[in-house]
Amino acid sequence: MLRFALRELTRRKSRSLLAIFGIVVCTALLSSVLCLAQAMRNAARQPFDAANADFVAQRELAECPFALVKHAGTLGGIPTKTIARIRSLKEVEVAAGVLELWAVSGRDEKDRTVVTGIEPEYQKQIGPLMQSGKCCTLTDHQRGGRYLGFADTQSCLLEKPYADRHGLHLGDKVSLGGTHFRVVGTVQASPGARIAAGEVYIPLKEAQNLLGEGDVVNAVFIRAANPESAATVETRLKELIRADTRRGDKLVITSDLNVMSSVAGTTILAESAIRWVAGAVALVVLLLLIKFSLSSVNERLREIGTMKAVGWQDRHIAKLLALEWVLMGAVGGLVGTLLGVGAAWAYTAGTRLRLPALLNNYPACAKTPPPVDLKFSLEGSEPLIVGAFLVALSMGAVAGHFAARRAANLSPAEALRRL
Amino acid sequence: MDIHAELNQVTRTYIKHGVPLHALHGVDLSIGRGDWVLVVGDSGSGKSTLLNLLGGLDRPTEGEVRFDGINLTSLTSDDLARFRYEKVGFVFQSFSLISSLTALENVTIPLVPYKMDRVAMEEKAGAVLEQMGMIDRATHLPGELSGGEQQRVAIARSLINEPKLLLADEPTGELDSRTGEKILDLIASLHRDRGVTTIMTSHDPKIAERAHTVVQLEEGRVVDVQQ
Ligand SMILES: Nc1ncnc2c1ncn2[C@@H]1O[C@H](COP(=O)(O)OP(=O)(O)O)[C@@H](O)[C@H]1O
Ligand SMILES: [Mg+2]
Numbered sequence: 001m002l003r004f005a006l007r008e009l010t011r012r013k014s015r016s017l018l019a020i021f022g023i024v025v026c027t028a029l030l031s032s033v034l035c036l037a038q039a040m041r042n043a044a045r046q047p048f049d050a051a052n053a054d055f056v057a058q059r060e061l062a063e064c065p066f067a068l069v070k071h072a073g074t075l076g077g078i079p080t081k082t083i084a085r086i087r088s089l090k091e092v093e094v095a096a097g098v099l100e101l102w103a104v105s106g107r108d109e110k111d112r113t114v115v116t117g118i119e120p121e122y123q124k125q126i127g128p129l130m131q132s133g134k135c136c137t138l139t140d141h142q143r144g145g146r147y148l149g150f151a152d153t154q155s156c157l158l159e160k161p162y163a164d165r166h167g168l169h170l171g172d173k174v175s176l177g178g179t180h181f182r183v184v185g186t187v188q189a190s191p192g193a194r195i196a197a198g199e200v201y202i203p204l205k206e207a208q209n210l211l212g213e214g215d216v217v218n219a220v221f222i223r224a225a226n227p228e229s230a231a232t233v234e235t236r237l238k239e240l241i242r243a244d245t246r247r248g249d250k251l252v253i254t255s256d257l258n259v260m261s262s263v264a265g266t267t268i269l270a271e272s273a274i275r276w277v278a279g280a281v282a283l284v285v286l287l288l289l290i291k292f293s294l295s296s297v298n299e300r301l302r303e304i305g306t307m308k309a310v311g312w313q314d315r316h317i318a319k320l321l322a323l324e325w326v327l328m329g330a331v332g333g334l335v336g337t338l339l340g341v342g343a344a345w346a347y348t349a350g351t352r353l354r355l356p357a358l359l360n361n362y363p364a365c366a367k368t369p370p371p372v373d374l375k376f377s378l379e380g381s382e383p384l385i386v387g388a389f390l391v392a393l394s395m396g397a398v399a400g401h402f403a404a405r406r407a408a409n410l411s412p413a414e415a416l417r418r419l
Numbered sequence: 420m421d422i423h424a425e426l427n428q429v430t431r432t433y434i435k436h437g438v439p440l441h442a443l444h445g446v447d448l449s450i451g452r453g454d455w456v457l458v459v460g461d462s463g464s465g466k467s468t469l470l471n472l473l474g475g476l477d478r479p480t481e482g483e484v485r486f487d488g489i490n491l492t493s494l495t496s497d498d499l500a501r502f503r504y505e506k507v508g509f510v511f512q513s514f515s516l517i518s519s520l521t522a523l524e525n526v527t528i529p530l531v532p533y534k535m536d537r538v539a540m541e542e543k544a545g546a547v548l549e550q551m552g553m554i555d556r557a558t559h560l561p562g563e564l565s566g567g568e569q570q571r572v573a574i575a576r577s578l579i580n581e582p583k584l585l586l587a588d589e590p591t592g593e594l595d596s597r598t599g600e601k602i603l604d605l606i607a608s609l610h611r612d613r614g615v616t617t618i619m620t621s622h623d624p625k626i627a628e629r630a631h632t633v634v635q636l637e638e639g640r641v642v643d644v645q646q
Contacts, residue, residue, distance in 0.1 A: 001531060004520070011519035306515040307528060309476055310576065311504025313497045316532035413468075413477035416511070 001316075005323040012296070019292055019325075019399075020332040022285045023392050027336025028343065029278045031388035035344035037275070038381040043374040044263075045256040047193040047355060052130045053221040054230055056195055057086075057237055058358055060250040069177035069210045072100035072114060072361030077216030082244040086222060089236055091229035096122035097217030098196050099207040100361050103176040112363045113162075114370075115176055116198030117207020117217075120148040126221045128197045129157075129187065136187040140170055145185035152203055156181035160188040161368045162199035174200060177210055192375040193355040195219070199368055219359075230255070252358060262356045263374070286395050293325060293403035297410075304407050305415030318404035325403060329396020333389040341378070341385055348376035423452040423616045424473055424584065429482035431468050431639075442468040443479070444639040450618065450632075455610050457627055458620040460636030466620035467588050469636065473618060474507045474586045475499040486584070504529055508577030508585045508615075510606075512592040514569040516561040522572045523548060523557040526579055547575040551605070567598035574605065585609070587619040591626075603629060 009016040048054060059076035071077070083097045099117035116128055123129045124147070129136050138145045139160055148157055156174055163169070163186045173180040181202055189197070196219045208215060222237065224230045234253060241251055254262075297304065304317055354372040362370035431443040443465045450456055450473075458466045471477035472484050475491050476499075484491045486506065494502060503509075516525045526544035535543075548554045551571040561569055570590060577585060587606060591599030607629055610617045619630070627633045627645075635643035 004531060007519040007524075302513075302515060303517055306511075306517070308500065309474070309503060309509045309511075309515075310529040311500055311507075311580075312529075312532050313500040315497075316500075319532075411477065413471040416471075416476070416515070417467075 001320055001323060005320055005327060008320075009324055009327060015292075015296060016328060019289060020328050020335070022289055022292075023329055023332025023395055024336040024339065026278075026282045026285045026395065027333050027388050027392040028340040029274075029281055030391060031337045031340030031385055032343040032347075033274045033278045033340075034384040034388060035341055035378055035381045036347060038384055039344060039348045039376045039378055040260055041256070042377045042379055043353060044260045046375045047195050047259070047359070048256045049133075050131055050189075050192060051128065051195050051221055052126045052133060052223060053195070054224045055222040055234065055237065055253055055255045056359060057220040057222065057241055058218060058252045058254070059241075060252050060358060069101055069103045069212075071211070071218055072102050073357055075100060075218035075358070075361060076249055077213050077218055078220060078241060079244050080215040080217060082241055083217065083220055085240050085244070086220060086237065089233065089240075091225050091233045091236065093223045093225040094122065094126050095220055095222045096126050097204065097220045098127055099204055099211065099217045100196050100198065100219060101176075101207055101211060102361070102363055103210065105175050105177075112366075113174070113176060113200055114198045114362055114366065115200045115202060115207060115210075116196055117204040117210075118148065118201050119204045120150050120152065123147055123201075126223055128194055129201065131189050136189040139186045139188045141185075143170055145170055147185060147187075148201065148203055149184075152184065153206065154179070154181050155184045155202070157201040158183055158186045159197070159199050159368070160186050165368055176200065176202070179206075179210060181206075189371065191373070192371065193360065193373055194371045195221070195355065195359045197360060197371050254356070254359060259356065259359070260353075263353050282391065282395070286398060289395060289399035290402045293321075293399040294406055297321070297403050297406045300407075301410065301415045301418040304410060305412050305418075308410075308412035309416060314408035318408045321404040321407055322397065322400040325396040325400025326393060327396070329393045329400075332396070333392025336392055337385050337389050340388065341381075344381075345378060348378070351376070421452040422449050423454070424486045424618075425449040425484075426469075426472065426479075427483050427485070429472060429479045429484060431465075431472065431477065432480040441639045443472070445482075446639075446641050448634065448641060448644075450616060452616055453610075453614045454616055454618075454632055455607075455630045456616075456618045456632045456634060457630035458618065458634045458636060459622065459624050459627065460620075462622055464636040465639040466622075466636055468639075470586045470588050470618060470620055474509060474584070475502050476509075504533065504580060506583045508574075508580070508582035510570070510573050510577050510585070510587040510590045512589040514561070514566070514573045514593075516569055516572060516576075518561050521558050521560055522553060522564065522575075525561065525572055526576045528576060529580055544575070544579060547578050548572070550578075551575045565598075566594050567601060570594065570598075570602050571605070574602075574609075578609070581613075583616060585615045585617045587617070589620050589622070591621070591623075 059078055061074050061076040083095055086095045096119050101115040102112045103115050105113040124135050168183055170183055172183045224233045237253055353374045360370055360372045426446050426448045429443055429446045433440045460466050472479055523544050527540045530540045548557055553571050591602055633645045
């Protein structure tokens with residue numbers, strides 16, 4: 001039977017190819033859209049996964065004047081008492097504030113260092129020093145390098161590229177806005193975007209002293225107690241932060257769900273549009289395939305009549321036709337998913353998306369390349385690929401079902417009369 | 420007479436544009452085992468309809484068709500298909516070969532859905548093709564064969580399951596007269612050697628002399644039966 005089906009398909013080459021082409025287009029479209037969406041989701045999740053956080057809450061100011069030490073970028077302060085309130089929410093598992101600064105560190109006022117003040121007691125749970133659930137690696141651990149201690153003063157932790165560029169080692173001093181900090185360790189993170197990653201990390205208290213604005217932070221990392229409570233957390237956050245900050249400031253709460261809209265707003269829009277388009281195309285192609293399969297039965301009336309005359313039962317005929325269409329679905333699905341996944345892969349390989357400036361505030365003149373590139377990956381799209389292939393198979397099966405039903409219902413004598 | 424197949428008061432009516440058309444009208448006919456029957460009549464007189472009813476390809480509107488005492492009218496369509504598979508060999512005017520399959524594969528078609536081993540199937544088909552003198556053309560596609568050769572392949576296909584009843588609907592209709600003669604000789608020898616009950620139609624009364632019985636149809640009625 002399989003051999004018969006294959007022969008039939010290869011004989012009516014242009015017919016089969018046309019049907020397969022339709023299935024290929026659908027499946028390619030579907031699988032590329034699904035894989036792209038997955039890659040986008042992965043990219044959006046990556047910096048949050050890295051920081052072990054679900055949300056980052058920030059205030060954005062219209063502009064920041066120049067100073068020896070200033071809030072990084074256009075960030076504004078959030079009082080530390082707000083963090084305490086956030087921590088006390090039952091839906092929140094952990095929250096930590098950071099104060100991102102730009103501090104002039106040399107003679108040239110353009111020589112600014114990105115400094116992140118961190119709460120040492122949280123550095124191993126959440127925030128810029130985290131790397132997929134663990135702390136970044138200490139590169140000078142052997143020589144006594146360490147993370148910031150709770151009681152440390154005038155101490156700092158360096159990022160490896162910064163330390164290398166400035167030739168800084170354990171025990172060396174770094175000048176930040178005129179104050180000196182002793183290097184207690186150097187960390188190295190794996191590539192990929194990181195939120196509020198600085199070049200130099202100092203204890204939050206000292207960062208607040210440097211800035212001189214009192215007890216403020218300018219980014220709060222928050223992890224919800226469980227995924228279901230994430231939505232509630234977000235609304236509660238807005239209420240809390242709004243209550244504790246001046247009116248008129250722009251409050252920004254970023255999560256993996258909305259980060260993409262600020263990075264690539266159009267892509268997200270286009271993605272859902274393309275999804276609809278892919279669905280519509282699939283539907284149209286399916287209808288065409290059904291029409292096509294029915295008309296191909298008409299073309300083969302005589303053949304079908306002959307098979308019935310020599311003893312094939314209706315279900316035998318149905319099986320042959322279904323087999324033909326499922327084969328076409330399988331071939332079309334295979335080629336289509338390969339093309340679709342290939343296209344998605346090529347697109348992500350050639351596209352560079354960066355974290356929004358608010359989440360990683362590097363000065364324009366930064367000399368160390370900031371960790372802002374979102375990492376695309378097709379990880380987790382296996383079920384989508386299988387799904388797209390199954391869609392192709394079922395398109396074939398549906399078209400085949402109609403052809404089979406039509407052929408089975410034919411009266412053999414009738415079929416044989418047609419030439 | 421040992422009755423092999425019979426039609427009792429068979430009417431087959433088609434509704435055409437709301438008007439009933441009796442392709443067969445009250446036909447009574449008995450065919451003896453091992454008979455060679457020729458059905459003659461003008462085009463449209465109901466010959467094909469008669470053959471289709473006898474072979475279980477079609478059902479009568481009224482009356483009954485019996486084969487070996489079985490009332491075909493009472494069978495389900497699956498049982499009818501099985502009946503055709505086991506008992507009947509059909510040969511058509513237009514050969515009805517499947518153009519994507521080789522001669523040998525065409526001969527195996529009846530066996531394919533009944534799950535026979537492929538080697539066994541092809542051995543069997545090869546044997547019948549051999550008898551039809553077509554074994555050297557086994558791997559040819561129908562398009563590469565002449566009309567007479569295609570008809571031989573079609574006859575081989577009808578014989579593969581050793582039918583009890585051979586139904587040939589104008590088997591020479593698309594062949595030139597010399598080739599047609601040869602095909603008729605072949606059918607005659609099959610009938611003689613195997614004792615298969617053979618029913619053939621033709622609109623050419625000249626063939627009549629070969630048959631035991633000649634049934635004359637006119638507008639769906641049997642007007643004459645000659646032994
Ligand atoms: N499926 C059908 N639908 C309508 N009319 C039919 C059908 N089959 C046969 N007929 C009519 O029945 C009559 C007998 O047809 P047929 O048995 O094919 O005649 P013959 O084989 O002698 O030429 C013709 O008038 C034909 O038009
Ligand atoms: Mg006819």
